[in-house]
Structures are given as C-alpha cells and as structure tokens.
Amino acid sequence: MTHVVVIGAGQAGASCVAKLRAEGFDGQITLIGAEPVPPYQRPPLSKAYLLGDMAEERLYLRPEAFYAEHDITLRLNTRVFEIARGEKAIVLSGGEILNYDELVLTTGSYPRSLPNNIGGNLKGVFTVRDLADADAMAPAFTAGKRLLVIGGGYIGLEAAAVATKLGLQVAVVEMADRILQRVAAPETSDYFRELHRSHGVDIREGVGLVRLTGEDHVAGAELTDGTRLDIDFAVVGVGIIPATGLADMVGLSGDNGIITDDYGRTSDPHIWAAGDCATCNFEGQTIRLESVGNAIDQAEVVAVNIAGGEQPYVPKPWFWSDQYDCKLQIAGLNLGYTDVYVRKGDGDVVSHWYYNKDRLIAVDAMNDARNYMIGKRLIEAGKSPAPALITDPATDMKGLLKG
Template identity: 55%
Template structure:
C-alpha cells in the first residue's frame, strides 16, 4: 500500500510526520532516517550536549513510543540511495518503498576541509550529528589546545563551551570580522569583545594554509605564516543543502531543492521542507537554516500534501547561546542600509535594528528579550517604526508598538 514517505528524519521530517497525523491522515506514513537514533534536536549538540549538561533522552524530539503509537513507520539507519519517479519508489536500506506523495526533508551537511589541506587527519571534526559530538567528546579536556576554523555562530558557540571546559582556544576567521555574513559590525564587535573577555584568541583576516601532523593533527600553518600547535580542530565554515538524491532524480535545484510557495518541487508528487528547500520570500528565493523554519515550513507542507493549498509566509527567527548571553534574532537583514543601536537595561543588554530605506528588516537582541519580542511583533506584522523613534532613549521599547506603521 502506498502512502506518504518522508526522506530525512530531522526536525523538519519529524514535524511533517507528526503534523499529517494530527491533521487526520490515516494512510501509511514512513519516515526514513540515515542515522540510527530517532529524531532529535540539533542545536543542543554544540551547547548543552557538548557540555554534558543534557543527556541523550532529552535530545529526542518525541518519546520513542510516539512513533509507534501514531503508526509512523520509522526506518532508521537506512540512507536513501535513489528516487525513481516513474515508479514512485525510493530505495532505502536495500529496500524499495512505494509512495503516493514524497517529502524531502534531507537537511544540510557541513562543509569540510579538503584532504590536501589536512582535513582527513584524525582529530579534525565537524559538528552536525550526534555521532560527530560523541566522537569528539573525549577531546574536551582541560588545557588542551583547540583550533576553531570559522567565526560564525556555531564556531562561537563551540568556543564558549571550550572555555567552560578549560580549553586553550584559538578561533580563526578568513573574513575581515567574525559574523560578517550574518550580522552588522556592531553585533560582531559585541561578540568579539565577549570572547576576548573569556581569553579566546580570535584572529580575523586569517585563513590557514594547512593542518599538519602524522596521521593525527598536531599543528596548523595559518595564512599569515604563523604556525600554532593544536591538539584538535573543529571546522565550522557553514553548511550546504543535501540535494544529491533530488538532483539524481532530475528535480529542479536552486540554492537547495527548489519549491513553490506551497512546498511543491518540480515534480507535483514530491514536496520539500526545511533547510534543504528554497522558496519564494518577499520577491526573492531564500533557504533558511533554523529550527523555527524547519517546524513551520514542514507543518505547512504537511497540510498542503493533504490538500490545503496555502502559501508559506516565513517569519524568520534564530537564537544563539554563548556564556551568559542569549542572542535572539527576528527577520532577515539582507540588504540593510542603516543600523540603529539601542541600549538595554544593563551593560551587556542591547539591540541592533536593521533598516532598508526606512523599512525595518530585522533585529539582533543580546540579553534583551523585551526588545526582541517588540521587534519580532513589528516585523511579523509587516510593519516598521521610524528610526528616529527607535533611537530616542527616552522612549520605552514597548511604546514602539504604538509607533509602528504598515510598510508599503
């Protein structure tokens, strides 16, 4: 009997499977994951789980019994090797599985260093899966020397964990500043100063020529000629969407698996959701790497697979935890031409507001939950607030909701 088959058992796949059941679908549902573990949260891998403050069971998105109770056929440790559109089958774990409708929620994979640069040496890691973190756990011993390659949020989160565990840390960023791709200079300055205060050695405008060692990494030669000894290395230089099985099935690709506003791919029987999928957003095509998008997109696609015909109206939000600082982000800052910085209630509390032509695009809020909630409400409502009102320190942040006006 055919039914709904979901390829990828991460946050998006698990959310989609649960939603089709919640919406009353009573046909067969098969959720296929290549990892042996049931669906679990990924964000805590670089934080609570790496710190050993969260055990495995707390990572699970649902209790293992949920899948059986809801008659979801959970196939684990079964990588999908091919999609055959003409026969509506997928090949997974040596088995052919028929589908009526197929959802691709394959997520992303981390970028790795090439073998010629030492990327295949032992002691060189990426962080994406439970197995990745389990493999590196023994490395996190006090006074060991860790090199982090990449100054994005993941690299900075790992640095904060390393400090707590007593490591000696160097973080290198090839670009002129950390967080350059995702944040304004003011946000970069905030987090650079935060990590400097915890004795993290951050080197910007610094790449590396190669990692060195005989079998196992023991050092790095940086682009400025500096040679540093290391005990292990974590590569955090971003991710790429997992699209290979879609490409091989001749499904259209555009910065991920290309979908329409409802989540359909170029094959009307195949859908896609989560960070492997790109979709229309405010006149352009985007792909979002966040838990919020994985859940919201997958749940909308679940409804559309059952006939709802609704377009996805993304409301982007993200977060990062580093030391005692919680960063909360709402909106997308792409194309900003003006920044307004607003102080919060204490020294490490502030918010950065992004504008394009007088329109509010996004907010970064550091230890400022009130500013984040106000900014998110304004952005999600398609409104804006005049920069001069925002910059006025005499105005309480909540009063900005009364100042907000509809954007054109």
C-alpha cells in the same frame, strides 16, 4: 490507502509526520532516517550536550513510542539510494523498494569539510552537525587542551564558548575581515568579538588556514599570516551545504537547494521538500533558511497541503545562538540593510535594529528578549518606527506596537 514517505528524520521530517496526524491524515506514513536514533534537536549539540548539561534522551524531539502510538513507521539506520519518479518508488539500502503516493524530502544539510590535501583527513579534525559528530569530539574537550576553531560563524563561536567554559585554550581563525561577517552587522561582530576575548579566546580575523599539520593526528596549523600554532584538535565551522543528492539525480534541485513553490511542492506534483535542503520564497527572493523555525514551519505547511489544504508558506525568519551567558535572538533577515541603529539597555543588554532605508527588516537582540519579541512583532506587522525612537532610552518600546 495513501502512503506518505518522508526522507530525513530531523526537525523537518519529525514536524511533517506529526502535523500530518494532527491534520487528521489517516493514510500510511513512513519516516526514514539515516541515523540509528529517533529525531532529535541539533542546536544543543554544540552547546548544552557538548558541555554535558543535556543527556541524549533529552535531545529527542518526541519519545520513540510516539511514532508507534500515532501509526508512523519509523525506519532508522536506513539510507535511500534512488528515487524512481516514474514508478513513484524509492530504493533503500539493501535494494528494498518502497512505493509512495506522496514523497517529502527533508534531507537537511551537511557541514563543509576541509580538503584532505590541507589536513582535513587527519584525526582530531571535527565538524559539528549530528549526534555522532558531537560524541566523537566530546572526549577532546578536556581542560588544558589547545583547540583551533576554523570559521568565525555561529557554530564555530558556540564551540569556542563551550571549550572555554571547560578550560581549554581556544583560538578562532576567520578568513573574512570579521567574525559573523556573512550573517551580521559590524556592531554584532564587535559585541561577540569582545565577549570571546573577555573569556580569553584568541580571535584572529582576516587570517586563513594554509594547512593543518601532523603525521596521523593533527598537531599544528599554518596560517596565511605566517603564524604556526600548536594544537591538540580542530573544529571546522565553515558553513553547510544542502543535502540535495537524491533531488539532484531526478532534476529537482537548483544552485542552492531543492526548488519548491509557495506550497512546498517541487516540479514533481507528488514530491515535496522542506527544511535546510529546500528553497522558499521570501519577499520576492528565492532563498534557503537554515533554522529550526523554518524547518518546523515549512514542514508543517507541506503536511497541511498533503492532507488536502492549499496553504502557502510565508517565512517568518527567527534564529538564536547561546554563547557563555549571552543569548542572541534574531528576528527577520538583514538582507539589503542600509543602516543599523543601536538600542542599549543595562549592562550587556543591547539590540541592533536593521533598516533598509526607512523600513525595519531585522533585529539582533543580545540578552534582550523583550525587545526581540517587540522587534519580531513589528517586522511581522510591517511596522517601522522612526530610528530616533528606537535609540531613545525613554521610548516605550511596547507602545510602538500600537502605532
């Protein structure tokens, strides 16, 4: 009987094993997770869960009983230390050896942390990646406390929004010239800067961290502009790193993740990869997509192919972020954009349309779900309306889909 072992019980791992059964795969399936809880959603950790609006059980992607009901062996609180490719086996914590016929790496990613020599090891310095992180920092989110967010990306800004809602004093420092510089156009940065400042957040751009200070627990921060801040705790949101340790040991990864072909296979025909840890091909470029949508879609393609299919993975990037009462939805990738066109709606409804010369490549939609969906469909269909139509309030946007 064919045995599929999946290492990493996050969104990608859970999607892979469920899809295997949905495809009629009747072999043995083992899903291995390092955490003590079944696979769960990560995006709410820095939003609804941290706010106390979502209980832990609601985070779970499926009830724990689902795995037993579908004859999936779920090994929680278990770490994998080695892949023995020649023997088609893995070595688990405690020295247990588990053989596989097909191995899937859905090991995800982990947050970048601050070096110890600038205070990264002080108590009260948190990163946000898993349930334990969220649980560890939750008690600090108490009204009146002073929070420093290091990094003005989506994770940092989401944490800032939650803290502000809970009555904390929040400062955000971003070393780059503007928040969201790595992922969005200046127009989107401007929107979220104004949103946060309107809620009282102290946004400091072009300012880096020299060090965090304190004896045992963080108490202050020294910034590159000479400013000293008194703080009660800090959240570090300076990006993530693909978790490629196992793949590195057996030569399956490159500079930016585990290398896969169009079907999700690594250079070893019996080892596959999906999710944050894995590369994919997008319009001739080898990239890594850090999103829930990619984790699900790429993992399901891997499952289809293990079950006997030969389906290439065609990424359809989409992302979202919730901050205060604003829902940001992103379709496409803005890599290589040359122009951004703004479509305004009523109130705080606005969308930013990215073009590479005359080709529509991405849309940022703020509180504008309708135009997000239209933009997503246009991009997937390869349609690029004239920018003058996008910016004209009189344009029937849905009609652009027929053009």
